[in-house]
Amino acid sequence: MSKIKPVTDVEWDLVNDENKEIAESFLNQLHLSPHTLKQYDSAIKIFFRWVKDSQRNKPLYQLKPRNGLEYQNYLIKSGLANGSVRFKRSVVSSMCGFVENFYDDLDEYKSFRNIFNKKIPNVSNEKAKEKIPLTVEEYELICKTLEEQEQWQMLAFLKFTYSSGCRKGEVHQILKEVVDYKRVKDKDGNEKKYYLTHNVRTKGKGIEGLVRKLKFDDEAMDAIKKWLEVRGEDDCPYVFVNKTKDGKVSQLSTATFNYWTANAFSKIIGRHMFVHLIRSTRATHIVVDGNQDIKTAQDILGHKSSETTEIYVVRDESDLADGAF
Known part of the structure; x- marks a missing residue:
């Protein structure tokens, strides 16, 4: 299976400042192990790099469910394993939920909704590796x-x-x-x-x-x-x-x-x-x-x-x- 290259510091500097602030706020409120937090950080940065490259660096509140579908298709076409696609989608969805709950006092975010809704089917769970213990x-x-x-x-x-x-x-x-x-x-x-x-x-x-x-x-x-x-x-x-x-x-x-x-x-x-x-x-x-x-x-x-x-x-x-x- 393929992997998506991690986001470099130079690439992250080019991301919309508002999106970077949301990413930081979201990650700071999570209570995760250092290893899991690192995975979340990577997933968020990959998403906002995609927004910069494919969506003209729009602020998050301008994104719609169709953009969520486009991002999921991008992950699939990149050759990621289904589990990796599901994880990256889940992280972005969690961030959107965070924004819905805590940014609704800002005018531009009052009408914002999670870009991953029920109409966007998730990728299927991959068959688990066959478990045949060593003799x-x-x-x-x-x-x-x-x-x-x-x-x-x-x-x-x-x-x-x-x-x-x-x-x-x-x-x-x-x-x-x-x-x-x-x-x-x-x-x-x-x-x-x-x-x-x-x-x-x-x-x-x-x-x-x-x-x-x-x-x-x-x-x-x-x-x-x-x-x-x-x-x-x-x-x-x-x-x-x-x-x-x-x-x-x-x-x-x-x-x-x-x-x-x-x-x-x-x-x-x-x-x-x-x-x-x-x-x-x-x-x-x-x-x-x-x-x-x-x-x-x-x-x-x-x-x-x-x-x-x-x-x-x-x-x-x-x-x-x-x-x-």
Whole structure:
């Protein structure tokens, strides 16, 4: 799928000042995570750049539903995935709703209405990627191959993500200090078989979101230690980093996790794979292969409800009929 180039500072400077003020006011009133806010900011700027290029830089109040349809068609023709089109449309629609509610005291906005009304059909939801968890053998093959290739950072990412059952946005936050952590102890002082990370922001509304500690095992700990040993000393506090030729080290983007999974890991097992599949694989291995209660998987994945965890567990439905025959 294609992507639309982000709006440069030079391009943004050319946007109608009134539209820029609306964009700033809208974004400032949102209570979103930094990552989501960045996505909203990008979507709004892409829309107003389109207004500048295709609608003679009109102020928002002069736009009509037909312009909303034209913008949606522009996104579709640009080759965006349906999900991306829906998101960008949703952001602009939310901004229009904001303007309807809070700019109605200005004469020119009294008659303004959302440019995305019910007469403009939204694009359809794309079929979700087929969720076939890794078998134990596939998981072990990826680990073995990465070790043979000495891809220590990839191996640490895979083992930690699998062990903790975390999302890519959570593994992205892990700090180097975790290698100094000790195993968790019970109330009697006996060591358990896992470690706890520092606080990690998980999915949730608001700037702070929900916070929890991730559980991970010795295999993940050893993989992280090996990667940090190979990586050497630097000032970046994060485990997963990008190192440039001139020696600069910075936190790795989550897009790199997508790339590793879709390319390197998929090539090893001979079928398409995506990051979130690791989370589903962990849940399935706990419940189906490990014969553990769904509550165990729920605890690892950090869900409030076991019903949510059930979505991640993939069972062989053909086995369910065996008892009836």
